[in-house]
Amino acid sequence: MDKKSFSDLNLNPWIIRQCATIGVKDPTPIQYHCIPEILKNRDVIGAAKTGSGKTLAFALPILQRLCEDPYGVFALVLTPTRELAYQIADQFAVIGKPMNLKHCVIVGGMDMVAQGRELAKKPHIVLATPGRLADHIDSDETLNFSKIKFLVLDEADRLLGGHFDEQIRTIFKVLPKAKQTLFFSATITETLEKLKETIGTDPFLYEAPADV
Numbered sequence: 179m180d181k182k183s184f185s186d187l188n189l190n191p192w193i194i195r196q197c198a199t200i201g202v203k204d205p206t207p208i209q210y211h212c213i214p215e216i217l218k219n220r221d222v223i224g225a226a227k228t229g230s231g232k233t234l235a236f237a238l239p240i241l242q243r244l245c246e247d248p249y250g251v252f253a254l255v256l257t258p259t260r261e262l263a264y265q266i267a268d269q270f271a272v273i274g275k276p277m278n279l280k281h282c283v284i285v286g287g288m289d290m291v292a293q294g295r296e297l298a299k300k301p302h303i304v305l306a307t308p309g310r311l312a313d314h315i316d317s318d319e320t321l322n323f324s325k326i327k328f329l330v331l332d333e334a335d336r337l338l339g340g341h342f343d344e345q346i347r348t349i350f351k352v353l354p355k356a357k358q359t360l361f362f363s364a365t366i367t368e369t370l371e372k373l374k375e376t377i378g379t380d381p382f383l384y385e386a387p388a389d390v
């Protein structure tokens with residue numbers, strides 16, 4: 179197969195330069211397949227094993243879109259654990275540095291009031307675990323997520339169809355209908371139908387071969 183490069187993917191040169199600063203020079207298969215589809219405004223369901231670069235598969239196109247239209251909370255990324263929320267936040271922060279990206283991590287175990295203040299500053303990207311974000315939505319009617327352009331479910335198979343369901347419903351209710359939905363996980367087979375049902379559109383589906 180041809181060697182794929184980031185410059186084939188319609189990404190802005192500044193994003194490619196930022197990637198190079200953290201040693202990311204060529205896209206992984208899930209990045210190569212999903213980034214162009216996300217930039218075409220499609221909903222995407224992507225699956226590939228842990229360590230295959232799923233975070234940048236959604237972070238790079240979201241950052242590219244954001245620098246074209248930086249207004250209000252732009253993307254909401256849900257993850258099942260605090261650690262993942264911080265790891266994803268770090269990747270957004272590094273790549274988004276040249277555009278003064280504002281992000282905010284909303285996870286359990288931290289002060290609700292301080293988090294509420296951060297949310298009120300309208301960060302571009304909110305990274306959250308479902309429970310704590312649902313608590314904020316329940317306790318503050320002024321929170322406004324109507325400008326969200328992207329909803330990402332990272333580790334989507336762990337977020338759907340289990341004990342997060344009620345919290346996820348609370349969150350989905352305050353999100354606008356017109357948005358792009360991106361689901362990423364290590365496996366999708368068991369939850370694929372549920373994912374498609376949740377998205378409600380015809381998503382682009384990428385599943386890495388078992389050895390990738």
Ligand code: ADP
Nearest residue numbers: 202203204205206227228229230231232233234
């Ligand atoms: P996953 O979510 O699929 O488990 P991550 O997105 O956390 O994987 O990425 C795992 C590691 O690989 C991270 O340290 C990340 O910086 C690195 N990485 C991501 N994309 C690339 C790439 N294209 N080239 C080299 N390293 C990459």
Ligand code: MG
Nearest residue numbers: 232233332333
């Ligand atoms: Mg991941």
